[in-house]
Amino acid sequence: MFKEKFSGGIISAKQFDREDIEYIIKKAKEMIELKNSNILQGKILATLFFEPSTRTRLSFESAMYRLGGSVIGFQSGDVSSIKKGESIADTIRTVENYSDCIVIRHSLEGAAILAAKFAKIPIINAGSGSGEHPTQALLDLLTINEEVGPLDGLNIGLMGDLKYGRTVHSLSILLSNFNVNVYFISPLELKMRNRDKDFLQQRQVKYKELTDYRKILNILDVLYMTRVQKERFVDSEEYERIKGFYIFQQEDLIQTKNNFRLLHPLPRITEISPDVDNSEKAIYFKQTYYGIPMRKALLAELMTD
Amino acid sequence: MFKEKFSGGIISAKQFDREDIEYIIKKAKEMIELKNSNILQGKILATLFFEPSTRTRLSFESAMYRLGGSVIGFQSGDVSSIKKGESIADTIRTVENYSDCIVIRHSLEGAAILAAKFAKIPIINAGSGSGEHPTQALLDLLTINEEVGPLDGLNIGLMGDLKYGRTVHSLSILLSNFNVNVYFISPLELKMRNRDKDFLQQRQVKYKELTDYRKILNILDVLYMTRVQKERFVDSEEYERIKGFYIFQQEDLIQTKNNFRLLHPLPRITEISPDVDNSEKAIYFKQTYYGIPMRKALLAELMTD
Amino acid sequence: MFKEKFSGGIISAKQFDREDIEYIIKKAKEMIELKNSNILQGKILATLFFEPSTRTRLSFESAMYRLGGSVIGFQSGDVSSIKKGESIADTIRTVENYSDCIVIRHSLEGAAILAAKFAKIPIINAGSGSGEHPTQALLDLLTINEEVGPLDGLNIGLMGDLKYGRTVHSLSILLSNFNVNVYFISPLELKMRNRDKDFLQQRQVKYKELTDYRKILNILDVLYMTRVQKERFVDSEEYERIKGFYIFQQEDLIQTKNNFRLLHPLPRITEISPDVDNSEKAIYFKQTYYGIPMRKALLAELMTD
Numbered sequence: 059m060f061k062e063k064f065s066g067g068i069i070s071a072k073q074f075d076r077e078d079i080e081y082i083i084k085k086a087k088e089m090i091e092l093k094n095s096n097i098l099q100g101k102i103l104a105t106l107f108f109e110p111s112t113r114t115r116l117s118f119e120s121a122m123y124r125l126g127g128s129v130i131g132f133q134s135g136d137v138s139s140i141k142k143g144e145s146i147a148d149t150i151r152t153v154e155n156y157s158d159c160i161v162i163r164h165s166l167e168g169a170a171i172l173a174a175k176f177a178k179i180p181i182i183n184a185g186s187g188s189g190e191h192p193t194q195a196l197l198d199l200l201t202i203n204e205e206v207g208p209l210d211g212l213n214i215g216l217m218g219d220l221k222y223g224r225t226v227h228s229l230s231i232l233l234s235n236f237n238v239n240v241y242f243i244s245p246l247e248l249k250m251r252n253r254d255k256d257f258l259q260q261r262q263v264k265y266k267e268l269t270d271y272r273k274i275l276n277i278l279d280v281l282y283m284t285r286v287q288k289e290r291f292v293d294s295e296e297y298e299r300i301k302g303f304y305i306f307q308q309e310d311l312i313q314t315k316n317n318f319r320l321l322h323p324l325p326r327i328t329e330i331s332p333d334v335d336n337s338e339k340a341i342y343f344k345q346t347y348y349g350i351p352m353r354k355a356l357l358a359e360l361m362t363d
Numbered sequence: 364m365f366k367e368k369f370s371g372g373i374i375s376a377k378q379f380d381r382e383d384i385e386y387i388i389k390k391a392k393e394m395i396e397l398k399n400s401n402i403l404q405g406k407i408l409a410t411l412f413f414e415p416s417t418r419t420r421l422s423f424e425s426a427m428y429r430l431g432g433s434v435i436g437f438q439s440g441d442v443s444s445i446k447k448g449e450s451i452a453d454t455i456r457t458v459e460n461y462s463d464c465i466v467i468r469h470s471l472e473g474a475a476i477l478a479a480k481f482a483k484i485p486i487i488n489a490g491s492g493s494g495e496h497p498t499q500a501l502l503d504l505l506t507i508n509e510e511v512g513p514l515d516g517l518n519i520g521l522m523g524d525l526k527y528g529r530t531v532h533s534l535s536i537l538l539s540n541f542n543v544n545v546y547f548i549s550p551l552e553l554k555m556r557n558r559d560k561d562f563l564q565q566r567q568v569k570y571k572e573l574t575d576y577r578k579i580l581n582i583l584d585v586l587y588m589t590r591v592q593k594e595r596f597v598d599s600e601e602y603e604r605i606k607g608f609y610i611f612q613q614e615d616l617i618q619t620k621n622n623f624r625l626l627h628p629l630p631r632i633t634e635i636s637p638d639v640d641n642s643e644k645a646i647y648f649k650q651t652y653y654g655i656p657m658r659k660a661l662l663a664e665l666m667t668d
Numbered sequence: 669m670f671k672e673k674f675s676g677g678i679i680s681a682k683q684f685d686r687e688d689i690e691y692i693i694k695k696a697k698e699m700i701e702l703k704n705s706n707i708l709q710g711k712i713l714a715t716l717f718f719e720p721s722t723r724t725r726l727s728f729e730s731a732m733y734r735l736g737g738s739v740i741g742f743q744s745g746d747v748s749s750i751k752k753g754e755s756i757a758d759t760i761r762t763v764e765n766y767s768d769c770i771v772i773r774h775s776l777e778g779a780a781i782l783a784a785k786f787a788k789i790p791i792i793n794a795g796s797g798s799g800e801h802p803t804q805a806l807l808d809l810l811t812i813n814e815e816v817g818p819l820d821g822l823n824i825g826l827m828g829d830l831k832y833g834r835t836v837h838s839l840s841i842l843l844s845n846f847n848v849n850v851y852f853i854s855p856l857e858l859k860m861r862n863r864d865k866d867f868l869q870q871r872q873v874k875y876k877e878l879t880d881y882r883k884i885l886n887i888l889d890v891l892y893m894t895r896v897q898k899e900r901f902v903d904s905e906e907y908e909r910i911k912g913f914y915i916f917q918q919e920d921l922i923q924t925k926n927n928f929r930l931l932h933p934l935p936r937i938t939e940i941s942p943d944v945d946n947s948e949k950a951i952y953f954k955q956t957y958y959g960i961p962m963r964k965a966l967l968a969e970l971m972t973d
Binding site: 405407409433435436437438439441447448449452453454456457458460461462 | 704720722723726727729730733734743744895898899934935936937942953956957959960
Binding site: 100102104130133134136142143148149151152153156 | 422438
């Protein structure tokens with residue numbers, strides 16, 4: 059069922075209902091146990107990164123290799139024929155002849171949708187502008203599930219750049235499938251966009267918007283922080299003014315519950331002080347670890363019969 | 364025989380006689396049928412791309428992986444020691460110690476010849492300036508063979524930038540081994556160079572030069588279009604003036620024969636209108652597909668005993 | 669023993685005593701004989717190159733593939749999250765979740781030490797600013813051992829940029845474990861730094877400093893030349909003035925002993941004239957060959973139980 063539903067790929071968190079999420083988390087947990095698999099031997103993953111990436115690209119590639127597959131691709135649009143003026147549609151209709159699945163990251167919000175429209179093989183959206191980043195959100199849910207517990211009933215704060223941050227867009231959409239209390243914490247200039255809030259309202263998600271995270275730190279089970287997305291600002295002065303708005307520090311941890319956990323999709327700039335890193339409540343590096351089993355699970359679903 | 368003749372690699376289309384071409388096309392057809400091969404397991408292909416590429420690099424890499432081999436290399440001269448001032452000869456004499464075959468693309472026309480002069484392992488020319496691109500021409504012939512039919516007797520138009528376009532140089536050389544009628548269609552400024560025409564005359568190829576493709580559209584079996592090579596123009600104003608000289612459109616198809624097929628090595632900029640893409644006469648994306656079996660065949664010949 | 673001692677990785681030549689060097693050279697010799705190994709199948713090497721490289725990166729990757737493993741990584745800091753402002757420590761704590769060993773090259777001298785401090789998997793220093801490049805020095809010793817003979821008693825000249833050249837720093841440290849006579853040959857501006865000489869004095873290494881290599885050419889067994897490191901000069905005029913200080917030419921060979929051998933870590937710019945390349949005394953390309961067995965040996969030690 060998952061295989062059929064997602065045969066075109068993973069483009070948006072909106073494709074997922076609760077059953078899909080629970081299924082892929084179960085599969086990802088199986089991948090944690092799995093050693094030395096060759097189930098994707100002979101398969102080729104294409105990773106087309108028009109924007110820089112460390113985590114997403116390397117974790118997809120690692121996941122592919124851990125399952126016995128191979129990888130082709132590029133790390134920057136500068137070295138591809140895009141530089142000669144080629145369209146995304148043409149690139150996709152070419153690369154689909156060389157591979158079994160395409161992972162694409164692009165600065166344009168519609169890039170992954172466009173790619174999926176033209177492709178005969180599955181497309182995975184690895185970040186489309188300030189739009190979405192659905193596989194990141196799936197690994198975030200796996201992390202919460204494994205490190206905090208079942209989602210229903212949790213108080214979850216999403217904090218930072220809620221306007222341009224694609225990971226929080228996809229995460230809030232996935233969370234709308236669960237009975238959670240969501241807190242959107244941001245400077246006024248970086249509030250969650252109306253189109254995203256409208257979607258949550260339709261799904262009757264309980265959410266609150268606020269600016270000062272300290273007010274609710276004692277009730278949160280999860281705080282998901284994000285970086286202010288420098289590359290999305292047109293005005294670099296506004297970026298400079300806002301980037302240091304939040305700095306989560308060791309003393310903030312004192313007010314938090316015992317089972318409180320701090321997540322971040324990384325990279326982190328200054329928004330979490332390094333003295334927080336050694337707390338067992340800080341699980342953002344563990345979070346990167348969960349990217350491997352989740353991506354192994356997704357790749358296996360999309361490329362096996 | 365092929366193996367011995369090409370033990371130094373594939374540098375120029377001029378190395379190929381009719382027998383060689385028919386042999387490698389036969390081998391490429393066998394590769395279309397072949398699934399899950401490991402005949403190049405343990406072998407390493409080095410892909411040294413000093414100029415940007417999507418199709419050529421990724422299809423060589425895909426072909427290598429499909430045969431069980433591995434790939435090392437770089438996608439841009441900027442990340443290699445060339446940036447520190449190293450010569451091509453030194454790079455080659457180094458990389459030959461790390462790999463079993465080297466694929467090289469470079470902006471200088473003599474780069475592949477120079478590389479082959481110094482290398483003890485086979486070199487494949489994946490595009491040398493505006494000189495040649497022989498493996499592209501081989502996959503073009505495979506495409507025509509499979510999608511149109513035997514070459515002898517065909518009316519074939521090569522159109523666009525015949526001066527700087529390396530793919531048409533190699534293709535016209537390969538075609539000189541067959542009994543074809545060739546039409547060179549270009550703006551006056553981008554005519555086939557004398558040195559290339561002299562070669563065809565020596566081989567008694569029947570060709571005509573013209574500017575307006577519409578005059579012969581009704582007799583062509585194959586029209587092979589090319590992009591105006593922006594990166595070869597010294598004068599950007601001249602490029603801007605000429606780049607839109609030809610735009611093949613849906614209405615052009617009406618005049619063509621039933622078995623007419625439109626090819627393009629891609630990337631395509633504006634020279635073929637997107638409304639042509641869905642015609643069964645437009646086979647430029649299928650053409651990228653034939654790159655895999657042709658390159659699998661070539662790699663297998665060059666790296667197995 | 670080696671495995672335990674180096675379980676954190678290869679950061680500095682100072683980690684090695686004579687026994688360690690002899691052990692890893694023995695292992696590298698075994699790798700020369702070894703064909704088609706799969707001892708690192710299922711393992712992943714991460715190659716994080718923040719500075720350009722041809723030899724080091726490609727030879728690590730080739731060595732990894734020759735042992736059946738896989739490789740992820742990047743060839744330039746520009747395509748990673750470092751560009752978004754991420755710290756090395758965060759990058760390492762991420763990538764260690766995707767791989768079994770990390771190879772790092774960085775322009776900062778302390779980068780590899782910092783990486784090792786944060787990593788739970790082995791780190792290999794593949795060049796840290798003008799500091800060290802220990803695996804290059806190990807392959808240099810393997811080359812001398814195989815092509816000249818046992819190290820004790822040899823007269824070895826290190827010539828060129830002894831101030832900024834990281835390979836000569838690591839090599840002189842390794843040589844301090846043997847009973848060799850070392851000659852440091854450089855322009856006055858590029859002399860070996862005091863901190864490096866102090867280390868050799870502590871270890872009672874016999875060394876002399878001079879400027880004119882011709883004075884001792886007749887007694888040398890090995891001359892190890894290096895490139896003037898353009899990228900380390902703050903003042904480009906000073907670089908232009910000094911870069912042509914030494915040019916080793918064919919006529920220099922006349923004065924050398926029969927068993928004299930000329931090494932160079934490459935890339936070579938103008939400091940060795942190309943007419944020297946064909947002499948059997950010039951073994952710098954053979955030297956690149958020895959990079960594969962040495963790196964195979966190191967990777968096998970660090971990634972097998």
